[in-house]
């Protein structure tokens with residue numbers, strides 16, 4: 072593992088990582104505490120990946136190498152970077168990665184043909200179609216073509232519906248990462264007012280459902296929301312999933328709220344004005360090193376779980 076935590080403490084002979092706190096200078100009219108918890112995505116990701124090592128080794132010893140196929144259509148440089156990061160993360164852990172890159176002018180039928188081949192390949196356990204795809208492609212139709220057993224990013228209608236019922240094997244990776252960060256830091260969700268900004272099919276909508284299933288009171292905001300700022304100010308937990316750099320302003324944040332920034336705008340800029348929101352939040356994810364690395368770790372976890380499920384089916388047969 073190439074990641075080093077910031078500090079360790081010894082508790083009854085066990086070495087445990089310490090949370091990273093920062094103290095910041097407060098403005099005069101700011102009545103907030105100075106202790107801020109930086110939600111360290113690299114650390115959560117390292118924890119998830121470490122928990123996979125044994126499982127990957129065990130599968131490999133039985134001749135099953137967990138395998139993720141990523142599909143990138145077009146040559147968008149940042150999409151290419153994310154897909155490369157996913158493939159590299161697989162390889163570092165002993166997960167096989169198949170990277171399919173298709174030209175920008177690929178048709179829906181051609182893309183579905185590629186997905187069908189990967190569906191039929193018994194050595195492929197997970198399929199990730201990188202969003203967005205070029206505009207001539209019917210992205211929904213392409214997502215639907217992924218076999219439910221291999222839908223490690225919860226993009227199919229059935230995968231989404233299972234998540235809505237709280238029954239998904241593989242909820243979408245970024246929503247699952249957001250919940251994993253809250254869980255890792257023991258931030259309770261139940262009874263909290265969670266405000267999600269954004270309603271996309273693989274981020275805003277599924278994370279709203281996941282928080283609802285964890286007994287939060289959820290408000291999902293979007294481009295047509297009136298008085299957005301007033302709504303965000305109600306949030307004990309604020310999830311930014313808009314796709315606009317530094318969209319969420321510091322004075323939108325209720326003092327003491329927990330802020331999760333799922334933005335990944337060009338130049339590694341989040342959807343949250345981090346410095347301003349840090350002043351009011353009690354806990355916040357940075358960009359980079361927040362939700363992003365946990366998304367990738369979650370994808371790896373789902374791929375290993377898909378391989379384990381296949382193994383179980385083979386044992387039963």
Ligand SMILES: Nc1nc(=O)c2c([nH]1)NC[C@@H]1CN(c3ccc(C(=O)N[C@@H](CCC(=O)O)C(=O)O)cc3)C=[N+]21
Nearest residue numbers: 153200201202203224244245335359360361363364366
């Ligand atoms: N079907 C689908 N599923 C996705 O989960 C999906 C997708 N499509 N399309 C694109 C977005 C974007 N995304 C990121 C994942 C990790 C980082 C990440 O780890 N970023 C690093 C920094 C990146 C760098 O160093 O360049 C960080 O935040 O620390 C960012 C962005 C997943 N996405």
